[in-house]
Amino acid sequence: MSRRQPVLDALFFATVFTVTFAKIYWTLAGDLSLSDVLTALFLVAFAVNRLEHLDARVARCAAVTLGFFAAFLAVYLLGFFNLDTAEALAQWAKGMVKFLLHFLFLFAAVALVARRGERFYWWALGTFCAGLVFNALYGLLQLGVAQASGANLDAAVLSPLTGGASQINVYGAIEGANVYRPNALTGDPNHLGIELVVPLLVLLPIYLRLERGHRLRTPLMLTLMFLFLTELATLSRSGLLGLASGLLVLALPYGRKLLSRQVLLPLAGVGLALAAVVAQRADFFRTVLRSRVDTGANGTSTHFAVYGFIPDVLAQNPLLGLGLNNFAVYYEFVTGRTNFGPHSFYVALFVETGLVGAALFAVFLGYLFRRLSLCRRIGRALAAGGDAAAARVSPLAWGLTAALVGTMAANLFYLTMSFYYFFVLAMLIVAAPAVFGRRLAPT
Template structure:
């Protein structure tokens, strides 16, 4: 049973960003959801002791508090569409938060070696997603649709690469890979970049993983550029500024300049082959006065309206799309912002609770950094792993929060997996290996 539980857990981490692999059965059921449910069932069936880490106890407390807020929002639902969205959102949240709590217990019981395994599968899944994005882009350039070839026979659905527009008669593609949006892909790639970079910088010379992490970082930076996402720039900038505090002596080191230089060099070669094309394209992405930019900023205008009508618990979990359609008449969800959706759906109470939750998460990462300093003071070589992990997860979560100012990925399953790994660091590494 433990092998089955481990398989479902690691497979779920690997597939956590594969949004396109889903089926329309009693709503939208993704592959990651199926694996998460199988993990939870197997975890409960195989658990023979009731003791859990204190971190999980606190998580269960937050679980109860969030659940009360979401149930209170039920009484603000106004129609059947809102009720349907609320029910879907609550079901997804129950699965994801239960996974978060169970994952911390599962990793803590398996120890340090298993944590590294879990982080490896999580990162490998995102790298695989990015690889699919490049293949998707190359296939689209020759007139194909990789989604139709590979995914449609599995899911029965229809999807394709994002088409940004045309420049000089040529179609501009933005890879969305196995996510639903190129911006989602870009924001998700922030996580392995910021988590793995500190680990890479602290690896000893000659370590077998040093070369692979360098190549991975260079590749992910290249894919980030291909998404043409401005929210990614914001998220990476916030995360990089945080990492620049403890790793400032590495800013001009060859360890950092080689992967960045490799990605920039490849991009420069591509740009120079079609210089005018990319000048026009990049000009459209740095412009700030277009309709897209106005829409992204104007969405914050929803906040005063909701605070006036439903200030305490908002309109109800997962009802932002219904409200957006009611106000604008558009059913395409429109521009997103996690923080606008948070206030609209859960009001001041839900927003304050989420803020408290994130303060606690960052507090646990602060504890992990303190643990790393204590290990370093005692001369323990494990410090060279714990401190980079703590700083990397801090930067990744901060960067994700910043990027969600104009997009909405925090409510996705991958963020719960990220949080589970981050919270496991001070739990797992406070114990000595068995």
């Protein structure tokens, strides 16, 4: 092992743990997030490690991700020629920096995990989920402090670290009492709700297949209960849409298990905890719930209205759109609102990269689903061969499939598939067959 390998591993795990900590950033020449810094350091360490050994070998799946990187880079560079203002150029440049960090991380992480094997893979998955558990824990503490005293936990914890200002989301007020929605370290309660979909759906089938008496069964059950409780606290409709979509996928192989005592008893526990809280302020929570299911509200209509921009933009720039990260510029020109996101990943995809970019991303998603299909086949082959690892690989494959479907559904009305965490999810998907397929190599 190289002397630099522990440093590389530490940077990798630190990056994976913190990818959802969007509030931790510093304003220098621009906004520099903790994830940006750790990703850049990881990429430098990865390059130095390979150059030190003159080692250019990577798994085939890593080479494919590098090919996708080149294809997306070409689309975004060609889209540069559709920019016509200094503001549009500045937004495009910010988007390019994020793209370079995200996709180069995906390539390097896949290459690293595919080489290091099963134990390293499980540590990567566990670290990612632990980061989201930490985020959720901070969110519930944030909510508890705000409900108890109206104080802002971010001011005491984050502001001294970052020098910036942030706070819990205030959804509104009912009879003079604020309605709080925890945004934790993500910056938006809907972002938190959508990101929590991934660990919930990935860990659930693994939990369902654990043997009775397994040492991880109770910790996983408590983790799932905690994450689900936080999911409900965010009041995120997009998060619940993603969770429901993923559960429909899991119902295919685990329909009966989803209705077993192993699931229903923890759900009952969460239900009792919620009932105890709601009973104290029934009218308050009834009003909040009614506002969240009202489809005629302004916020809901905005989510649907942005889809109307797609044909307008494609009529002007059908092939390459307006340019990467330029929806906000176009939206300001149309409505006068500045720095406003499209509230839909798919709207951003078509508006900013046109038909060519949307088609390329569809191919990328197809590749992810192909890797998931391969991982499920590996699980079945391991089971047929009597390998005990099948009890982990098959649930993992189904959980990752559900997480991807759930994330795609949630992004109908939000824009999180361009965030760091999605590329960690993609890394776990792409690397899984390379890691677990080695068990089939002798046969």
